[in-house]
Amino acid sequence: MAKTKFRFNQETLSYDRIRHSAKSVILKIAAYFVGSLIIAAFYYVIWAVFVDSPKEKLLRNEISQLTLQYELIQKEMGEIEVVLDQLQETDDNLYRSIFEADPVSSAYRTAGTGGVRRYRELDGYSNAQLVMETTEKLNMLRNRIYVQSKSYDELVVLAENKEDMLRAVPAIMPISNKDLKRTASGFGLRIHPIYKIVMMHNGMDFTAPTGTEIYATGDGKITAATSQKGLGNYVTIDHGYGYTTTYAHMNGFNVRRGQRVKRGDVIGYVGNTGLSLAPHLHYEIKYNGNYVDPANFYFNDLTADEYERMIEISSNAGQSFD
Ligand SMILES: [Zn+2]
DSSP: OOOOOEEEETTTTEEEEOOOOHHHHHHHHHHHHHHHHHHHHHHHHHHHHHSOOHHHHHHHHHHHHHHHHHHHHHHHHHHHHHHHHHHHHHIIIIIHHHTTOOOOOHHHHTTTSSSSOOOGGGTTSTTHHHHHHHHHHHHHHHHHHHHHHHHHHHHHHHHHHHHHHHHHSOOSOSSOOGGGTTEEEOSEEEEOTTTOSEEEEOSEEEEOOTTOEEEOSSSEEEEEEEEETTTEEEEEEEEETTEEEEEEEEEEESOOTTOEEOTTOEEEEEBOOSSOSSSEEEEEEEETTEEEOGGGGOTTTOOHHHHHHHHHHHHHOOBOOO
């Protein structure tokens, strides 16, 4: 029940009852209502700023968890990058130099990274920088791994070819030459034994008795097994990769034209046919059509010391055998 209020009237010296108009009552109620609303809003703002709702708490936890995860991923990617750096270095400096291939260009290795700023759609979020960095790094790693695996594919092909090439290139002496005693005359200017003038000697001579076995010095295909006035009976092998070898003054053949031979196969026998002073083998190597010194193609046979001695013997001989 509402209290009845009175006001003291000084003229009549009596109390008059205070009567409220409906309007003033409504105004008063409205004032109370607005006032309490303002206070409520004030408290709500205070509460919202300083106290999280359970859902907000959950989200906040989740964000910090994700941030942590991202940071961990970044750290791991950094470690992967170090490994990739090492792989790249070995690739460029070791494998590619073994196979005489050019290093993968750095432009190709870093293609598709950096430059234009990607992932712009992530801008504006508070952790955008972290997410963008991580995504960019991931993309860069993916690209580098792709380039690296491509490079390895190439190296596998190179290695396979190299094996084939190593079998083909002349690499042994054409006859058994223990103690190098059969080395007679080397590559270079020599006195011709028959013309008695200084002439270019395009190969290396090995003295040996008639009938001594002559070996193919590398894998290849016989392109000639025939006779000629100067070389006598001779065999030529095409080894591919720019190399051919010729074996002259033979006594007889053990191969036919068109036949494929492997290194060490007996292709014929030492003789004294053609322009020859005595039974010996004249051995020539051509690389891309030009004569080269066979002394440099015995890597499978000679130690460094033996090589020195052979060079000495073959260059001291003033006269060749053909
Ligand atoms: Zn010769």
